[in-house]
Amino acid sequence: MQISGAEILVRSLQEEGVEFVFGYPGGAVLEIYDAIFRQQQFKHVLVRHEQAAVHAADAYSRSSNKVGVALVTSGPGATNAVTGIATAYMDSIPMVVISGQVSTPAIGMDAFQEVDMVGITRPCVKHNFLVKDINELAATIKKAFYIAASGRPGPVVVDIPKDVTQRLAEFHYPESVSIRSYVPVTRGHPGQIKKAVNLLAEAKRPYIYVGGGAVQGNASAEVTELVKMLGVPCTNTLMGLGAYPGQDQQFLGMLGMHGTYEANMAMQYCDVLIAVGARFDDRVISVPSHFLSQPKKIVHIDVDPSSIAKRVKVDVPIVGDVKHVLRDMIDLLKQTGQQVPQQHLANWWKQIEEWRSYNSLLYTPSTEFIKPQYVVQKLYEITGGDAIITSDVGQHQMWAAQYYPFKRPKQWLNSGGLGTMGFGLPAAIGAQLANPDAQVACITGEGSIQMNIQELSTAKQYHTPVKVIALNNRYLGMVRQWQEFFYGTRYSESYMDALPDFVKIAEAYGHVGIKVENPADVEPVLREAFSPALKERLVFLDFRTDQSENVFPMIQNGKGLDQMDLPPHMRDLQIAPFENNRDYGNMC
Amino acid sequence: MRHILSILLENEAGALSRVVGLFSARAYNIDSLTVSTTEDPTLSRMTIVTHGSDEVIEQITKQLNKLIEVVKVIDLNESDHIEREMMLIKVRATGKDREEMKRMADIFRGRIIDVTEKTYTIELTGTSEKLNAFIEAIDRSVILETVRTGASGIGRGERILKI
Structure with missing residues (x-):
């Protein structure tokens, strides 16, 4: 029996087991929407802006093991989706975005709502198709x-x-697919894995550096097992948070521009580094030449060969699925009984514990102003560290990453690569739909939330009771911080004037809004928001936070990992520079 | 350093623009590019002449391989190879230049493929250096027009780029 193209699309999505399609209708996709109307197998989630459709589908994917699906119309629908697509591309998120296009005879005629979607998205997709x-x-x-x-x-x-x-x-859905020009590698080369293990067996200061590839590659269990069996320190990138449990003693915290002191110092001074699904990007290692000025052997495991040796030359490249490669490494270590030399490792840990003892995430508490870090810490306590956290982009994102030690992968959803403001709220909606029983909180700022605030309406329609934690400092905080440090406190356009009353906005959309101005109210209000009474409600918490708070530690542009701007309490300390063969005998 | 890359890719709409887009998006250089279908109409063969450090060339090859439609990439510089480029050059051929131009074309094993009272059009094939040498060898002021194809390359002997 012959069916329409729209029906073929819908049937194909059903064959793929799609649960939700996030989208927005329009002229070019009317036929598809009609086919969706006539089926019950998957649900359509009507967003209020196409960018949000893509972010929601993206977070649906990030917080599950499924491929997110978004559907937009041609022209402006398609261009609105581009920011979301680029966001997913930078963070390697599996997603299928279907865009309507004008009819084939009209293509190239500058037709109404025509845009060359395949051309526009080419640099920010893994691949794209125009189906003629x-x-x-x-x-x-x-x-x-x-x-x-x-x-x-x-x-x-x-x-x-x-x-x-x-x-x-006619509709025939292929059972399998093979593309001769696309054959992804899964297993790593055994010879390379052996070399990696041999390097570990000679390491004096080993370190494991884990990125988003371990989260996307479902390799958290293997990462944890390897780190535990070797007894070595581990750090996660912003995208890797949760891949290794954040509360574990062997975890040194996040590294990079706003990483902890110990995570960054260990990165600079390790002698054998195992990079797992991470890509040595500018926000992590800053300047490659400075990073490499301290000699180290680098093993780089990544499924994408082009990530290897892109910014940093490595000694042992291993192309493969990180889960398989780590499993093979673990098996080989068990088989050979090789270990990291214990005396050296003990010394390395002494050095790390010294770095850790400075407590680089310490901030000055206040009874007068709400400290944003305090809000995140209380959120962690009250949610038992179990909530799925989405964030937008800016200071609040860094505080969320620093003060909410994620327990498991896919618990922390943020736009790490592209840095897209407006990601948080639609992402929270997508994550809540993928995880209906989970607590989902969106940590945001008064700037970012307004970039997709219309999605409060979507949240109402689909009953996604996410908690919006707005750290409202009346500034584009990260911009203000840079202007304070590098532009002589000339706060050019970073003050958010004429802010709306977020409580009223939340209420207008049918939600609960609470303004919090007093530090003493932080905990009780958070408890109330997460109480059974408000379990089914979206609660918008407008925390008026300290305007002058900055994110520390911080690595300035052009500086190295061991040249951090430190928080105030560390600035007067006499910290001895790292010494290669220091005697730790009398310490600790 | 100059590198000559041979790329086998699916003969599909948009495949060429993906390759070209990659070079511009990542700020790589294209000195020349030639492309056409092969004996198998589903495949195109492309030759790109580029230059860059070893690290850059390594990245270019990896990024090209990452494109879904790219089947294979080889850097012909890695072993013996042959490259040829064709040039059509129209020159003023009057008076004493007319005989001189014929002689130069012969020396370079070029062929005169179109003749008018005042002009010759010469077809010349060879390495890019040979074509450059021809341009250097003749009087610049007689050149009316040049068209060059860019280099095409192939490995010597048994070295074959095939699926």
Whole structure:
């Protein structure tokens, strides 16, 4: 029996087991929306802006093991989706975005709501397709899901002209797909794995550096097992948080521009570094030449060969799925009984404990102003450290990363690569739909939340009781911090004037809004927001936080990992520089 | 350093723009690019001449391989290879220049493929250096027009780029 292209699309999505499609209708996708209307298998979530559709689908994917799906119309619908697509691309999130297109004869005619979606998204997708032949539609959807989720994951755009959705064809969904020009590697080279293990067996100051690849690659169990069996220190990148449990003693915290003192110092002074699904980006190692000025052997495990030796030359590249490679490493270590030399390791830990003892995340408490760090710490306590946290971009994002030690992977959802303000709220909605029983909180700021605040309406419609934790300091905080440090306190356009009454906004959308101005109220209000009475409600907490608070430690542009700007309490300390062969005999 | 890359890719709409887009997005250089279908109509063969440090060339090859439609990439510089470029050059050929131009074309093993009272059009094939040498060898002021294809390359002997 012949069915329409729109029906073929819907049937294909059903075949893929899609639960939710996040989207927004329009002229070019009317046929598809009609087919959606006539089916019950998946739910459509109507957002209020296409950017939010893509962020919600992205977070749905980040917080589960499924491929997120977004559906937008041609022209402005498609261009609105681009920020969301680029966000997912930078963080390697598997997603399929379907965009409507004008009918094939109208393509290139500057038709109403026409835009070259395949051209516009080409640099920010893993792959994209324009489907001109209805007979290729089902196979293209199959390929799109396969490409999105395999290898290094990423978003795939499928652009479908309106006439293709209207024409008729037989529906056959392919059972499998093989693409001769695309064969992702899974297993690492055994010889390279052996070299890596041998390096560890000679290491004096080993360190394991884990990025988002371990989260996306579901390798958290293997990371934890390897770190535990070796007894070595471990750090996570912003994208890797949760891959190794944040409260564990062997975890040194996040590293990078706003990483802990101990995580960054260990990164600089380790002698054998195992990088797992991480890419040595500028916000992590800052300047490559300074990072490499301290000699170290680097093992780099990544599924994407182009991530290896991009910014930093490595000694042992291992291309493969991190989960498989780590499993092979663990098996080899068990088989050979190789270990990290214990005396050296003990000394290394003494050094690390000294660095850790400075407590670089210490901040000055206040009874007068609400400290943003305090809010995040209380949130951690009250949610038992179990909530799924989404964030926007700025100071609040860094405080969330620093003060909420994530227990498990896929618990922390943020736009790490692209740094997209406006990600947090739609992401929280997507995460809540993927995890209906979880507590979901969006840590945001008064700047970021206003970039997609219309999604409060979506949250109402779909009953997603997320808690919005707005750290409202009446500034674009990170911009203000940079202006304070590097632009002589000239706060150019970073003050958020004419702010709305967020409580009234929340109420207008049918939610609960609470303003918090007194530090003493932080804990009780958070308890109330997470109480059974408000379990089913979206609660918008507008915390008026200390305007002058800055994020520390901080590595300035052009500085090295061991040249951090330290928090006030560490500035007067006489910290001895690292010495390679120091005697730790009398310490600790 | 100059490198000559051979790329086998799916003969699909948009594949070329992905390759070119990659070079501009990542600020790599393209000195020349040639592309056409192969004996297998589903595949295109592309030759890109580029330059950059070893690290940059390594990244270019990796990034090219990452493109879904790219089947294989080889750096022809890694072993013996042959490269050829074709040039069509139209020159003023009057008076004493007419005989001189014919002689130069012969020396460079070029062929005159179009003749008018005042002009010759010469077809010349060889390495890019040879074509440059021809341009250097003749009087600049007689050149009316040049069209060059960019280099095409192939490995010597048994070295084959195939699926």
